[in-house]
Every structure is written in structure tokens, then in C-alpha cells.
Amino acid sequence: MAIKDLPREEYVLEGNASCPGCPITIALRTVLKALGKNTILTIPASCSAVIQSLYPKTSFNVPTLNVAFETAAASASGIVASLQAQGREDITVVAWAGDGGSYDIGLQALSGALERGTNFLYICYNNQMYSNTGIQRSGATPYGAWTTTTWTGKKERQKVLAEIVMAHHIPYVATASIAYPEDLYQKTKKAQGIRGPKYMEIIAPCPPGWRFDMSKTVELARLAVETGAWLLYEFENEKLTFTGPTRAILEGDKEPASVEDWLRMQGRFRNLTTQDLETFKQVLQERWDHYRKLASL
């Protein structure tokens, strides 16, 4: 399918309060086109809570519940239980959270909801930091990245939430990038058709947080994939399959784009030393090897 084939219906309306070049509205717009009208969103504290616009207005055209920071998945559990009690099988419940609300403060609730087999779709849009509060480090912030709580660059490598999620043996895990809307659309559609817990994670380059020009969001998101810094895959029935350009890169059929060039586009890596760069690349290499193993099982 091509972008022009995406449904015309808009569920993220004009006049929302997102920054220019914000990846979240790009992602949510595509996701909601895939899910359609019968969708309920539950959203914890995050940029998405802000970009809806101020009460009494909203720019989200599906019923939306704002909940406390650590409660997205628990909230989804309650909505799902209520819909089950009402016999409503035709509504998709989506927890829409950032990486702070997913990797860190909401991890317990997420794990609980997954383990309980909750019939919902959890989507983490990952901008690799707490952007809403002004660019602080999160568990998803990569090694070396500047944030306002890691002024000299983060000293630790990021955790990989999707792998923690896979350990819950749920029916569907997928990653996506806003630079590949058709892929995001199709994965979202697929997730909607599966019963049980589904987890998707979307890489979401944030202009003010990553320190790049607002016109470059999609380019950064594309290069994240083409460099192999962000891997596209699906994990179904305990089997991992690479998708999009990731397949050719990890199977050795395509040279990855220069990760150095990609890092250089981001002001947050300005202070990366040669040694840091080597560490960054080594972490990447280890991840590729790990995922190659996962995919070959």
C-alpha cells in the first residue's frame, strides 16, 4: 500500500498543541487511521496529554481518558474489563504512552496487564527521554546522549523494553518508525485483529529533545532505521521477523547508512568523544548480534 491509500478519516485534528515537527501526532494520526472510530485511548502524563489541547477543547476525535503517569496499562485493564462486562467486543482499547511512562514509571503496570492477558494494544512512542518535562534522561535514553539530567552525556546504555515485553510471551510485539507510515499502519491493523495483549513501539525523534531542525523529523526517523540504530521487526508466536530495511541490513544484504552521520545530525550527541562513538557502535553491534540470534530461532 502507499500513503495515498491510507483512510481519509482524521482522528487527530488540526489545531492541536504539538510542537512543529512533532513525531507524536504523525504517529498517532497513522495509528488512528488504522484503528478507526471504535477506539478508546488512555493516555498517561506525557507530551500526548499536552498536545490534545486545553480543556474544554480537544484535538483527539476518539474518546480519550487521561490518567496518572504510571497507570496507562492498569487503566486499559479497567476499560477492557468494563467493555467485557458490557459485551462490547467491537472496541479497541489503546494505552498510548511515552517511553518515560512505559520503560520507567509505568513498567510495573505494563507488566501486570501483559501477564494478565489483557485484550489491549499498548503503544509506546519512544523519543528516548522525558520530553514533556523538558528533556530528562529515561531508561530509553541511549548511551552518550545529552539530556538536562545527563549534561555530559548518559553513561549507561538504554534498556530494551520490547525484550522485557517479549518475556511475557504475548501474541504480538512490533516496532515501527514514523518514517514508514505504511508499515506502521499495517502493523497496527494486524495488532487490532489479534486477541490478547499487543505491544508496539514507535521511534519518535523529537526536534527540541534530540536537538535537530523541526523539518528533519522524518529524515531522522528514516535514518534511525537505515543506520540500524532502530530495528524494525515483528514478534509473533515466539518468532521474531525483521521487516522493512532492517531485514536487508541485518541479513547482510545492504550496507547500513553511517551511524556517525546520523549522530552528527543530533545536537544531543555533540559532545560524544571518539571513545564514546566506539562504545555506541559496539552497543549497536551487540544488539544486532542478539537480534540475529532471536530471528534465527
Added chain:
Amino acid sequence: MKVIDTGNHMAALAARMARPDVIAAYPITPQTTIVERLAQYVESGECESQFVRVESEHSAMAACISASATGSRTFTATSSHGLLLMHEMLHWAGLARTPVVMVNINRAIGPGWSIWSDCNDSMSQRDTGWLQYYCSSNQEVFDTVIQAYRVGEHADVLLPVMINYDGFILSHTSMAADIPSQEDVDRFLPPFQAGWKLDVDDPLTHGNIIGPEYYMETRYDMHRAQESARQLIADVEQEWEERFGRHHGGLVEEYRCEDADTVLVAMGAIGAEAHAAVDELREQGERAGLARMRVFRPFPAAEMQRLSERAELVVIDRDISVGMGGAVAAEVRAAVEGPVKSYVAGLGGRDVTIRDIVKMYRLAQQGQEGWYSVEVS
């Protein structure tokens, strides 16, 4: 039907008979026998509720709020640290105007670990917007859980309700109670009509950012709703009495207060004990009375003021607002003009017997007050 059972089993039975659509709960001593019983009900098919076995109390409350926001009647139960973990979400339930009904078994807070009766858990939640009942018998536990739905779900209230009772003293002690038929409960408690709900045919956003030009009114509305609940609590109890022949006092159960010159003010199990203490004091020739505070939120200020006009009030708190004193006494003093004596007693499950209450009464007559059994005895 007469049954003999524990406070927790009465609460579980009442919850089942209220027909909640969704139950979300997490085990904690001494609440556990409620969730165990509810799980049995659900698995045996006696209860049709969706039962979400959450991974924490915080998630229990988040799930209940969200289920309520989707139009469902909900129930949960907790105690002590579980209630404290919920604190953020208790405020959330209040401000979201989701009438969740919750049983809280009053239990002390650690460290050191104490599983015994103490009201500091629920007293710490008094500003969250929840209505608070305190029960003094297992029958009252059953009756109040059902009544709580009628009050909390009323269109003029739409606030969550917490039903409190003492850990072990009530939660694990068997007493006789009269249980109405399911048909009678259904007639008393019609299905939940949500004040607002998530609806795919009316896609509204709930709880987004609210500026200073609107926020204060949301608080005012909550306060007004609590004010409306005063009369409703009394009316619902009166209707309960008409249907089932039992009345627990509405906001405040007054016992032998008509000609009393000294009125004990207490809640929960100490309230039940004080009932017997008043009889003993009367036998000794004292003009003693009891005002058992059954509802702490909304605060029964008018009732306290009325009693205070005729008698000295002696408040027994099973809680402590550290650096201030007994929380109930502080509020009573704020509400009345007459003299008030204050005792802190029974913390961490320390026994407060009839004899102790008689003694407090006598000491109060001598002008004493304070920490009973610690600095005054």
C-alpha cells in the same frame, strides 16, 4: 436470612449483591479474605463481575477509575499500606467524579510492621474527596456497602466512597447479621447510571490540561457534592430502615445523648465499645452519652455543634496527626464552640476496652486528656 460470618465475608457478600461490573483488587492483610471470597464467587459463577487481579493497589484503583469511566459499577478493597499506595489515585477518583466503592480495613502503618487496627491509613486520605464511613459491626459493614453505592452514584454526588472498619476486631470476627434477598437488594440499588463515560459515539476527552480559569470550579463542585451527600446519607439510611428495619445512625449515631452532660465521640470498634461504656457510666449515675461518628466525610459539623451546645465532648481518636493531635478531635474543635477533650488511644491495635473508656471519661472529668495509656492512665 441470618448468617454468622466475619466482617470481611460480609463485605464480600455485600459487594457481590451490589452487582459490580468490575472488581479490581490486590491482597493485603487483613483485607485478604475479601479478595479470596470474591475470587470464589467469580470462579463459581455466583458473581458475574469481571475480576481484574491487578499487580498492585495503585493499579487496582487506576483500573476501577477507568472501568467506572467506561460506565461500570466497580468495587475494590484494601488496607493500610495498600491504601497509602493508592493515594494519588484516590485524588484522581475524586476529581474524575468516578463513584468507586471501596472497603478499607483500618490497619496501622509501618515501620515496624503492624497489622492491627489503627485509623491513620484512612485519616491520611481525608482530603481526597472520598466519602468516608466507619462501621462498628458486621451487620453495619454489609448494610453500608450497599448504601454506599446509592449515595456515591447519586447524580448530585458522583463521588467515590470508602467504607472503613477495624482490622481483625471486625474483619476477622464472626458476628450474626441479617442478609436481605438479592431481589430486595436489587430493588434498593438499581443499575449504575454513569454521570459521564467514554463513548465511541460521543468522542470526548476527559482529564486533559485544565487552566486556572476552570480548575477551581471542579474543586468547588466536589465540595458541593460532599455537601449534598449529607442529606442523602441520612435519606438513604432511612429508606434502608423502612425496607430492612435497621438504622445505624445516618451521619452520627447518638446514644443516650438527650440528657447527657458529657458525650463521648468515637468511631468504628471503639464506638461500639463506648456504647457499652455509656451503659456502665449510666449505671454509675453519670449522665453520659455517645456520638458514634459513622461518617467522617462529609464531616458532621452541625451534629457535633448541636451536641456541643448541651454537653462537653470527649473525643477518642484511633489515629494521630503527628504534630497536631487526634485528627477527629481537631475537626470537632473546628466545628464546635463548646469544650472538647481529646484522647489518642488504641494505636497499632492496642486494646481499648469498656474499662478504658470509662476511665477516659473519669479522667476527662478531672480535666485530663492526651495519649491514653502512654501519658494519661
